[in-house]
Amino acid sequence: MDTEPMESRPAVDDDALAREALSVLDANWTGRATMPAPGLYPHQWSWDSAFVAIGLARSHPSRAMAELRGALAGQWRDGMVPHMIFRTAEAYFPGPAVWRSQDHEDAPADLPTSGLTAPPLHALAAWWIWRHHGDRAVGFVREAYPRLAAHHDYLAATRDLGGSGLAAIVHPWESGMEDSPAWDRPLAALPGAPPNGAGPAGYTDHFVWLATRYRDSGYRPEYLGQEHPFAVEDPMFNGMWLAACEALAELAPVAGADSRPHAERAARIRRALLDRLWDGGFHARDLRTGRLLRLATVGGFGPLLDPGMPGDRVEDMVRTLSSARFMGASGYPVPSCDVRAEQFDRARYWRGPSWINMNWLLCRACAVHGLWDLAEGLAADTLRLVRQAGFRECYDPFDGSGRGCRDFSWSAALTLDLLADGGVLDGGAGRCR
Numbered sequence: 001m002d003t004e005p006m007e008s009r010p011a012v013d014d015d016a017l018a019r020e021a022l023s024v025l026d027a028n029w030t031g032r033a034t035m036p037a038p039g040l041y042p043h044q045w046s047w048d049s050a051f052v053a054i055g056l057a058r059s060h061p062s063r064a065m066a067e068l069r070g071a072l073a074g075q076w077r078d079g080m081v082p083h084m085i086f087r088t089a090e091a092y093f094p095g096p097a098v099w100r101s102q103d104h105e106d107a108p109a110d111l112p113t114s115g116l117t118a119p120p121l122h123a124l125a126a127w128w129i130w131r132h133h134g135d136r137a138v139g140f141v142r143e144a145y146p147r148l149a150a151h152h153d154y155l156a157a158t159r160d161l162g163g164s165g166l167a168a169i170v171h172p173w174e175s176g177m178e179d180s181p182a183w184d185r186p187l188a189a190l191p192g193a194p195p196n197g198a199g200p201a202g203y204t205d206h207f208v209w210l211a212t213r214y215r216d217s218g219y220r221p222e223y224l225g226q227e228h229p230f231a232v233e234d235p236m237f238n239g240m241w242l243a244a245c246e247a248l249a250e251l252a253p254v255a256g257a258d259s260r261p262h263a264e265r266a267a268r269i270r271r272a273l274l275d276r277l278w279d280g281g282f283h284a285r286d287l288r289t290g291r292l293l294r295l296a297t298v299g300g301f302g303p304l305l306d307p308g309m310p311g312d313r314v315e316d317m318v319r320t321l322s323s324a325r326f327m328g329a330s331g332y333p334v335p336s337c338d339v340r341a342e343q344f345d346r347a348r349y350w351r352g353p354s355w356i357n358m359n360w361l362l363c364r365a366c367a368v369h370g371l372w373d374l375a376e377g378l379a380a381d382t383l384r385l386v387r388q389a390g391f392r393e394c395y396d397p398f399d400g401s402g403r404g405c406r407d408f409s410w411s412a413a414l415t416l417d418l419l420a421d422g423g424v425l426d427g428g429a430g431r432c433r
């Protein structure tokens with residue numbers, strides 16, 4: 001990862017920061033979607049688009065709707081929303097030649113995509129747009145609802161590999177946090193995988209091996225008649241899905257549909273999170289061994305997004321989040337891994353650095369539970385990060401210096417939301433509050 005000493009930028013006021021954020025998003029617009037960053041990420045990534053839509057929802061609703069529409073346009077016939085859509089002619093590895101989506105009968109014929117999915121945040125993003133625009137967003141909600149519902153049905157039908165109501169990820173890329181140390185053990189134990197080295201584009205060979213094996217199975221849940229070599233129940237993925245189910249329960253009547261299946265699904269996910277992933281904190285479960293992956297990472301706070309989480313669990317999570325293992329340890333929240341863990345590395349993606357999307361989600365989670373001081377502190381510290389170091393991909397949690405690429409879309413977009421009057425701290429009406 002590109003690292004460098006602390007930058008100091010001239011002081012910028014809120015209006016100038018918002019203008020800078022918008023110009024990054026304009027420069028990264030491909031005409032149909034916003035690429036995460038020029039050069040490094042020149043296509044559309046699904047959960048990045050959900051964050052971009054959230055960030056633009058208040059000030060640029062048409063563009064926010066277009067962004068989500070773009071992400072949902074890649075949806076496969078079985079409901080799967082792919083983690084990437086290839087939008088430009090720019091080379092990227094692994095590209096369409098690796099995924100071969102267009103050879104698959106369920107994939108869109110005219111739009112090459114990956115064959116993996118991404119954290120299911122899209123319904124929450126659609127809800128965010130609707131919440132801010134009400135009647136003016138009704139047409140959009142009606143249009144998006146069937147795709148959002150089909151996406152959730154896909155997860156329930158094909159990814160509930162543990163049979164409890166949680167969705168399993170079958171590749172670290174599906175978590176959006178592929179370098180998280182939480183995946184080290186399942187990756188080290190991959191049955192039959194080649195020895196690991198740094199593959200093309202710096203990806204580990206295991207990532208590419210897993211992706212091509214899944215492709216060769218026809219991207220089917222049965223997976224060539226065997227178990228998935230990597231199958232993990234992730235608390236962040238499922239915490240987001242739960243929040244997205246709550247959001248869909250509110251959007252359903254707007255689209256003339258029934259809320260109940262979404263509310264029931266949310267309740268089932270909550271029960272399963274508590275029964276299967278809680279052990280003093282939320283941890284991912286490796287379905288191959290049946291064991292919890294007991295390492296505290298930022299992913300463990302995903303269930304805090306759920307308004308229905310029991311109060312004692314909320315208190316436990318907030319205690320850990322505020323402790324010297326996470327926010328209390330570093331000046332620039334939120335470290336992506338417990339700073340006391342052996343695996344913590346302040347410089348490596350998802351193994352230590354702070355990310356704006358995680359800060360935004362945790363701010364939102366605190367607002368959902370009325371934890372205003374924590375939410376306000378997180379929002380203020382996040383803005384301090386971007387003021388000092390710009391819209392970087394992630395940040396050193398100790399000195400706030402920027403890491404990874406520049407002009408990163410979700411950092412810019414979510415800054416707009418944090419700057420907006422009330423922003424994420426304005427919980428809004430309804431159960432999703």
Ligand code: GLC
Pocket residue numbers: 036037041045047048176177178349
């Ligand atoms: C990196 C991040 C992932 C993101 C992608 C595009 O791979 O880990 O979360 O979606 O870049 O920004």
